[in-house]
Amino acid sequence: MKLSIVAAVMAACSTVLSSPVYEKFRHGPLNVTTNGTTVWNRSNHSNVSGGAAGAIGTKLKVFITGGSVPLSNTSQFPNVEWQTLFNASSALNITQLYNVASSVNQTLQDDTFSGVVIVANKPSIEALGFFSAVVFDTNKTVVVTEDPASGIPVAKDFGSQFRGALTVDKKSGLIYSGVFAPAERGAAGVPVGLLHETQVNWFMEPSLPLLIDTTSPIRVTYSNFTTTNVSNNSPVVPIIFDGNFSQSIVNRLAGSINGLVVAVPDFVSNSSTSTLSSTQLPVVFAGVSSGIPFVAGDDVPSDAIAAGYLSPIKSQVLVSIAAANNVSSPASVDQLFP
Ligand SMILES: *[C@@H]1O[C@H](CO)[C@@H](O)[C@H](O)[C@H]1NC(C)=O
Ligand SMILES: *[C@@H]1O[C@H](CO)[C@@H](O)[C@H](O)[C@H]1NC(C)=O
Ligand SMILES: *[C@@H]1O[C@H](CO)[C@@H](O)[C@H](O)[C@H]1NC(C)=O
Ligand SMILES: *[C@@H]1O[C@H](CO)[C@@H](O)[C@H](O)[C@H]1NC(C)=O
Ligand SMILES: *[C@@H]1O[C@H](CO)[C@@H](O)[C@H](O)[C@H]1NC(C)=O
Ligand SMILES: *[C@@H]1O[C@H](CO)[C@@H](O)[C@H](O)[C@H]1NC(C)=O
Ligand SMILES: *[C@@H]1O[C@H](CO)[C@@H](O)[C@H](O)[C@H]1NC(C)=O
Ligand SMILES: *[C@@H]1O[C@H](CO)[C@@H](O)[C@H](O)[C@H]1NC(C)=O
Ligand SMILES: *[C@@H]1O[C@H](CO)[C@@H](O)[C@H](O)[C@H]1NC(C)=O
Ligand SMILES: *[C@@H]1O[C@H](CO)[C@@H](O)[C@H](O)[C@H]1NC(C)=O
Ligand SMILES: *[C@@H]1O[C@H](CO)[C@@H](O)[C@H](O)[C@H]1NC(C)=O
Numbered sequence: 001m002k003l004s005i006v007a008a009v010m011a012a013c014s015t016v017l018s019s020p021v022y023e024k025f026r027h028g029p030l031n032v033t034t035n036g037t038t039v040w041n042r043s044n045h046s047n048v049s050g051g052a053a054g055a056i057g058t059k060l061k062v063f064i065t066g067g068s069v070p071l072s073n074t075s076q077f078p079n080v081e082w083q084t085l086f087n088a089s090s091a092l093n094i095t096q097l098y099n100v101a102s103s104v105n106q107t108l109q110d111d112t113f114s115g116v117v118i119v120a121n122k123p124s125i126e127a128l129g130f131f132s133a134v135v136f137d138t139n140k141t142v143v144v145t146e147d148p149a150s151g152i153p154v155a156k157d158f159g160s161q162f163r164g165a166l167t168v169d170k171k172s173g174l175i176y177s178g179v180f181a182p183a184e185r186g187a188a189g190v191p192v193g194l195l196h197e198t199q200v201n202w203f204m205e206p207s208l209p210l211l212i213d214t215t216s217p218i219r220v221t222y223s224n225f226t227t228t229n230v231s232n233n234s235p236v237v238p239i240i241f242d243g244n245f246s247q248s249i250v251n252r253l254a255g256s257i258n259g260l261v262v263a264v265p266d267f268v269s270n271s272s273t274s275t276l277s278s279t280q281l282p283v284v285f286a287g288v289s290s291g292i293p294f295v296a297g298d299d300v301p302s303d304a305i306a307a308g309y310l311s312p313i314k315s316q317v318l319v320s321i322a323a324a325n326n327v328s329s330p331a332s333v334d335q336l337f338p
């Protein structure tokens, strides 16, 4: 087919796709209620700019934690408020993630906002996306991105509701659940949509990943993981590479760290040489892969935890959230993993 014909066919498809997104999804509209009264739903503002400036439910808030943001031209985004938390140049640590969470939580409680966009530097996207997916139990929109110009159009599209926190890749426009955002170094993720210029094409109905859906252990047994004012906001959970550490070092560290993530190469199997484990400390084996990693329970030493499809960084964030909420026994932490 000639390229011009391909382009014409694609243009025709995008016309079909441009009907309001809530008419296509089986899911009902997001109803935000305060004291039992519906304050807004999708019927009276089909997109975020649909209401009068300042009207209830029409605003977005963008939090800046890093990245290079042309703050000089924010005026091109109406009904968007901006708040700079800090300007980190390297990956955010767990203390900083919790600082972000307190501010974001306050905004999510405020019904004048339909959602938030969190802008972070590139090395923080995976951790912040996963952290946001676990900590923010909301049907409102939460978008994590390097670039506000990618995050805002996704957040303004009400198809971003009911999905938990999302990340948007600046370069490809691919939109991922925070649970399945690509691990570092160009690894694969599980996309749910694609941003093309300012138009969002959703690939599937809004839904939550099973890891954080309403029946998951994280939401049922450990519902306190949504706490942003945690008892210890600086847990220590190092990531080490398989083979670099001996069991005696792990035993000696047990009193001073809250958990350990052992990064193992792709296609780990019983033949893995590592035998690190602990009965006192969660020791999680997580795969490093350019695809989607997978480490199964029978691939790891007894007393150790298999991360399933979670990468080392996501495992580190999950063990840190658990530790921050005083959940530290290996058996409890094991329940959190897929
Ligand atoms: C929102 O409220 C409408 C009308 O009461 C209802 O039909 C719809 O199912 C509700 N949506 C959700 C997601 O609960
Ligand atoms: C909701 O109810 C509480 C307690 O009755 C009251 O203080 C608060 O102002 C109400 N909020 C709204 C938005 O009406
Ligand atoms: C949407 O409708 C509700 C209920 O009728 C109303 O209270 C609210 O102000 C409306 N929101 C906008 C943005 O018009
Ligand atoms: C939106 O809320 C209003 C006020 O409660 C309600 O009358 C209307 O049916 C709702 N629309 C939808 C689509 O649920
Ligand atoms: C958003 O809604 C307003 C009012 O309903 C409408 O004028 C505008 O074209 C809509 N914008 C988009 C991008 O759909
Ligand atoms: C953060 O700092 C970098 C380097 O100093 C700068 O280029 C960038 O514009 C800053 N970002 C914000 C949001 O202030
Ligand atoms: C906003 O800033 C970006 C980057 O500096 C620039 O490319 C763009 O043209 C600016 N847009 C407006 C409307 O000034
Ligand atoms: C999200 O919406 C669903 C209905 O679709 C509801 O059952 C659930 O409680 C809501 N979650 C939150 C955190 O409000
Ligand atoms: C979120 O903020 C609200 C209002 O500031 C507060 O009442 C609530 O406890 C906070 N929730 C969490 C989970 O920290
Ligand atoms: C955080 O939680 C602790 C214990 O539950 C409480 O004493 C403290 O006042 C809370 N801090 C804030 C800022 O809410
Ligand atoms: C997190 O980073 C901040 C800013 O760089 C630093 O002050 C703090 O000590 C770090 N916290 C931990 C637990 O590493």
Ligand SMILES: *[C@@H]1O[C@H](CO)[C@@H](O)[C@H](O)[C@H]1NC(C)=O
Pocket: 221, 222, 223, 224, 225, 231, 324, 325, 326, 327
């Ligand atoms: C959070 O909930 C878990 C499970 O119920 C519990 O073991 C833990 O102590 C709680 N954390 C805090 C800080 O209360």
